[in-house]
Amino acid sequence: MILGSKLEKFQERFPERLFDVGIAEQHATTMSAGLATQGMKPFLVIYSTFLQRAYDQLVHDVCRQNLNVAFGIDRAGLVGADGGETHQGVFDIAFLRHLPNMVIMMPKDENECQHMVYTATNYDSGPIAVRFPRGNGLGVPMDASLSTIPIGKWEVLKKGADAVILTFGTTIEMALAASENLQKQGIHVEVINARFIKPLDETILHERMQKNIPILTLEEAVLKGGFGSAVLEFAEENNYHPYIKRMGIPDRYIEQGEVDQLLEEINLTKDQIITEINQLLLSSNDKQKRA
Amino acid sequence: MDLTKMKNPKFLKELNTEELEILAAEIRQFLINKLSVTGGHLGANLGVVELTLALHKQFNSPKDKLIFDVGHQSYIHKMLTGRTDQFDTLRQFKGLCGFPKMNESEHDVWETGHSSTSLSAAMGMAIARDMKKEKNFVVPIIGDGALTGGMALEALNHIGHEKKNLTVILNDNEMSIAGNVGALHNALGRMRSAGKYNRVKDELEVLLKRIPAVGGKIAQTAERVKDSMKYFMVPGMLFEEFGFTYFGPVDGHDFRDLEKHIAYAKKTEGPVLIHVITQKGKGYKPAEMDEKDKWHGVGPYKIDSGGRK
Numbered sequence: 281m282i283l284g285s286k287l288e289k290f291q292e293r294f295p296e297r298l299f300d301v302g303i304a305e306q307h308a309t310t311m312s313a314g315l316a317t318q319g320m321k322p323f324l325v326i327y328s329t330f331l332q333r334a335y336d337q338l339v340h341d342v343c344r345q346n347l348n349v350a351f352g353i354d355r356a357g358l359v360g361a362d363g364g365e366t367h368q369g370v371f372d373i374a375f376l377r378h379l380p381n382m383v384i385m386m387p388k389d390e391n392e393c394q395h396m397v398y399t400a401t402n403y404d405s406g407p408i409a410v411r412f413p414r415g416n417g418l419g420v421p422m423d424a425s426l427s428t429i430p431i432g433k434w435e436v437l438k439k440g441a442d443a444v445i446l447t448f449g450t451t452i453e454m455a456l457a458a459s460e461n462l463q464k465q466g467i468h469v470e471v472i473n474a475r476f477i478k479p480l481d482e483t484i485l486h487e488r489m490q491k492n493i494p495i496l497t498l499e500e501a502v503l504k505g506g507f508g509s510a511v512l513e514f515a516e517e518n519n520y521h522p523y524i525k526r527m528g529i530p531d532r533y534i535e536q537g538e539v540d541q542l543l544e545e546i547n548l549t550k551d552q553i554i555t556e557i558n559q560l561l562l563s564s565n566d567k568q569k570r571a
Numbered sequence: 572m573d574l575t576k577m578k579n580p581k582f583l584k585e586l587n588t589e590e591l592e593i594l595a596a597e598i599r600q601f602l603i604n605k606l607s608v609t610g611g612h613l614g615a616n617l618g619v620v621e622l623t624l625a626l627h628k629q630f631n632s633p634k635d636k637l638i639f640d641v642g643h644q645s646y647i648h649k650m651l652t653g654r655t656d657q658f659d660t661l662r663q664f665k666g667l668c669g670f671p672k673m674n675e676s677e678h679d680v681w682e683t684g685h686s687s688t689s690l691s692a693a694m695g696m697a698i699a700r701d702m703k704k705e706k707n708f709v710v711p712i713i714g715d716g717a718l719t720g721g722m723a724l725e726a727l728n729h730i731g732h733e734k735k736n737l738t739v740i741l742n743d744n745e746m747s748i749a750g751n752v753g754a755l756h757n758a759l760g761r762m763r764s765a766g767k768y769n770r771v772k773d774e775l776e777v778l779l780k781r782i783p784a785v786g787g788k789i790a791q792t793a794e795r796v797k798d799s800m801k802y803f804m805v806p807g808m809l810f811e812e813f814g815f816t817y818f819g820p821v822d823g824h825d826f827r828d829l830e831k832h833i834a835y836a837k838k839t840e841g842p843v844l845i846h847v848i849t850q851k852g853k854g855y856k857p858a859e860m861d862e863k864d865k866w867h868g869v870g871p872y873k874i875d876s877g878g879r880k
Contacts, residue, residue, distance in 0.1 A: 296702075297702075299698065299729075299733070301725070301729045302725075302728060302729065302732075304722075304725035304726075304728065304729060306691070306721065306722040306725055307690075307691045307694075307722050307725035307726045307728075307729060309691075310688050310691035310692055310695070310722060310726075311691045311692070311694045311695040311698075311726070311729075312695060313691075313692060313695060314681070314691060314692035314693065314694060314695020314696045314698075314699070315695035315696070315698060315699050316695070317680060317681060317692070317695070317696065317699075318695070318696050318699030318700065318703070319699070319703075320695075320698075320699045320702065322695070336685060337688070337691075337722070340684065340685050340688070341688055341692070344682070345673070345682050
């Protein structure tokens with residue numbers, strides 16, 4: 281959608297490089313795959329909720345043939361009142377993450393987003409997605425020159441040795457706020473920008489899990505099959521047993537409402553993060569006492 | 572000839588119709604023999620022997636992109652591109668894939684398995700070609716069953732809008748695994764029975780232009796009369812309305828008919844659809860008699876009776 285995804289300026293500047301296929305997500309996805317077979321680098325810009333309609337094309341045409349299609353997944357996360365229940369963009373992580381060859385990123389702000397788009401442009405090892413929320417940027421300064429982000433490399437936003445929050449995109453802000461609050465109680469919680477949902481930053485995970493630091497994962501996406509599940513899988517595959525708590529969207533459809541109201545309703549809030557971290561530390565300390 | 576000597580389909584350009592017919596018979600016999608041991612998609616492949624030979628003769632693969640929708644009918648393509656000697660391992664572990672596979676051959680430009688993807692893939696390839704200012708044909712080969720798939724209809728809608736050069740081969744065998752369903756199927760049936768078309772349309776246009784239309788109501792009526800005459804005369808009007816130039820119906824087992832229409836199509840600007848009528852199982856009686864498509868994907872069988880081993 282040219283207007284919905286704000287592509288008017290691109291269209292103005294490169295009219296011959298923009299193709300509006302109409303309401304045809306399946307065709308758009310496989311056509312992008314066709315372009316990629318000929319050495320082109322298509323960007324498929326599509327709302328998270330509508331990408332659902334092209335699942336077989338993702339599986340069978342793009343990921344199986346490991347083609348260089350870049351996805352701009354718009355409206356990722358809760359979409360607010362004007363879309364509502366049918367338009368929540370909360371399933372894409374779960375239905376993309378299990379597809380071989382897929383890389384999934386989400387930026388913390390518009391500046392990181394431009395570097396991710398640049399990263400996707402320069403990536404030629406298969407499909408890669410940048411998911412971003414509905415709404416405006418945060419107003420951060422934009423770097424003048426673009427750089428690629430190493431695939432699978434996370435970023436430590438705030439240091440702390442007592443517990444770690446792994447999160448990305450829209451939920452980073454509440455994680456940082458929770459960490460600030462906890463610091464006043466003498467609890468030092470690390471906050472990590474897990475900007476690659478796939479692949480995970482295994483170096484960071486090995487380090488934290490080897491030290492048995494309690495982990496909280498936080499995502500504005502469905503819990504089942506989501507980012508937190510990926511962290512649990514990593515622990516299982518590597519035989520680590522840290523305390524892990526996942527926060528995210530529960531196993532039900534989320535109705536319409538302003539995003540803040542919805543987050544409150546499903547307990548995806550700063551206060552709940554503080555509660556969960558305290559609980560994690562309590563369990564972890566109990567275990568150490570018993571041992 | 573020794574079919575295992577076929578390494579590059581270029582040799583087809585030297586063959587005349589009689590030689591092609593002999594080769595087609597040899598390929599059929601090879602497939603009937605080999606598949607009686609390994610099993611495989613016999614019916615679909617027997618139906619496209621002449622079509623595949625004609626396409627490889629008239630186009631230059633892999634520069635020209637032959638895209639087999641669904642892909643189970645690509646056995647002849649595989650034979651012509653140097654894989655005849657691998658048919659003992661067809662569909663077996665680590666053996667020859669039953670579908671197009673990029674890592675098997677540079678002639679496999681698109682992998683399939685599920686239906687209805689070829690038109691979208693072709694559109695992507697055509698756009699890439701035009702952006703790179705290259706010259707080649709993009710030729711999706713899609714069955715009448717696969718054409719009813721939603722994505723194929725999405726693609727038709729977009730192709731007709733963009734007017735890219737594309738040569739769609741509609742392989743119409745009136746049969747899908749589970750029987751074809753729907754209005755499109757019925758429309759194809761009407762086109763089939765409409766008989767030869769052979770670019771009558773051009774002559775029709777000239778004829779229609781002679782109908783005097785001066786202006787006002789009379790002119791409008793004349794236009795309407797012209798339109799309804801077109802619908803009456805042109806069997807592929809459905810595709811014409813979608814922005815395609817329609818050729819057909821073509822006898823998919825007649826080399827002369829195939830070559831003539833492919834040659835027309837190559838000279839035509841914009842998207843083209845060649846409606847090719849084929850018979851699944853052609854040349855093998857037990858498969859030809861098969862009305863319920865039991866010969867779609869078969870296990871090993873006895874060649875004489877068609878009974879299963």
